[in-house]
Amino acid sequence: AQTVTQSQPEMSVQEAETVTLSCTYDTSESDYYLFWYKQPPSRQMILVIRQEAYKQQNATENRFSVNFQKAAKSFSLKISDSQLGDAAMYFCAYRDGGSQGNLIFGKGTKLSVKP
Amino acid sequence: DAGITQSPRYKITETGRQVTLMCHQTWSHSYMFWYRQDLGHGLRLIYYSAAADITDKGEVPDGYVVSRSKTENFPLTLESATRSQTSVYFCASSESLAEIPYQETQYFGPGTRLLVL
Numbered sequence: 001a002q003t004v005t006q007s008q009p010e011m012s013v014q015e016a017e018t019v020t021l022s023c024t025y026d027t028s029e030s031d032y033y034l035f036w037y038k039q040p041p042s043r044q045m046i047l048v049i050r051q052e053a054y055k056q057q058n059a060t061e062n063r064f065s066v067n068f069q070k071a072a073k074s075f076s077l078k079i080s081d082s083q084l085g086d087a088a089m090y091f092c093a094y095r096d097g098g099s100q101g102n103l104i105f106g107k108g109t110k111l112s113v114k115p
Numbered sequence: 116d117a118g119i120t121q122s123p124r125y126k127i128t129e130t131g132r133q134v135t136l137m138c139h140q141t142w143s144h145s146y147m148f149w150y151r152q153d154l155g156h157g158l159r160l161i162y163y164s165a166a167a168d169i170t171d172k173g174e175v176p177d178g179y180v181v182s183r184s185k186t187e188n189f190p191l192t193l194e195s196a197t198r199s200q201t202s203v204y205f206c207a208s209s210e211s212l213a214e215i216p217y218q219e220t221q222y223f224g225p226g227t228r229l230l231v232l
Contacts (some may be wrong), residue, residue, distance in 0.1 A: 035220070045158075045205060091157060101149060102173055102218035103207075103221060105157040 002027045004094050006106035013082045014114050020067075020078045021047070021109050023092030029053075031097030034068070034075045039089040048090070052076065053097070079111075087113045118142065120208050121224040129232050134193045136227050138206030146209045147189040148221065149173075149181065151202040158205065164189055196231045203228050 003026045013019035024056055025034070036048040051059045051068050058066050063083075067076045089110050093103040120142040128134050138147065145166050150158040160173030170181050178200060180192045184193040189208075193200055207221040 014150075037223075043203060043226045045207075045226075047220060047222070050220060102160040102163055103150075103158070105159075107155065107157045 002029075002096070002104050003095055004092050004104050004106040006024060006090075006092055006109050008105075008109045010110045010112070012114060013079070013086075014110045015082055015084060017082055018080045019082055019091075019111065021090050021111065023075045023077070023078075023106055025073050025075065025092070025094050027073070027094065027096075029096050033095045033097065034066075035093040035095070035103065036064070036066070036077045037091045037093060038086075038104075039091065040085075040087070044070075045091075049077065082113050084113050084115060087111055119206060119208055119222055119224040121204075121227050123227060125228050127230045127232065128196050130196060130198060132196050134196050134229065136191045136193075136204055136206075136229070138189045138191070138224060140187055140189075140206075140208045140224075142208065142210070143186055144149075144208035144210050144222075145186070146221075147183065148207040148209075149179075149189070149191045150198075150205045150207065151175065152205060152226075153202050159190065161204075162177065193229075198231050201229060201231045 005024045032053045034051045038046045038048050048059045049064050063080045065078045089108045090104040091108045122137045148163045149161040152158045159175050166169045167186050197207045204227045206224040209221045
């Protein structure tokens, strides 16, 4: 069975600095998708960024980028120029390419941003 | 554009009572999902549906029932609520599993916080 591991329960970053959140996963599939979701105190789950496994190029969305290392099964999220609004729980998630479509989530990393 | 909504947002009930959580999406997405979020577990899939009248179990289905008579609605029923079902429940939807960028991305509702006394 696929698993997703986030080894950092909590992280802290200074405003305007850069922080990297780690995620590793385990799968025997070659076709899959990876996601980072943000959950602010409002509890809303917000998609931050996604990556297709067949793409070698790392995804980027404004200040958010990923470092996707397929062989190492690693999918880290880098947040540049951190802002106070980035403070939230961040969840890494995995989905098989041809499966029923459900997401498998890590347990999350709580990010604090210091002014 | 309302997107995906859940009701109620907060619910307190007692052990043994039946509770129904509602989920409605306005995108006509084919796939809909129910997750529960518990401290230390992240989000876990309860049930999902690929289309109207097609549902299947996820990782933690025991004690829950779903139906999907219309594409836009996917209610989740706790037939006899237990304290272990105290949780935050999220509904999500995605357009399809087709290999077109972003069609498989799941979008989440705001969640329902359920307390079973």
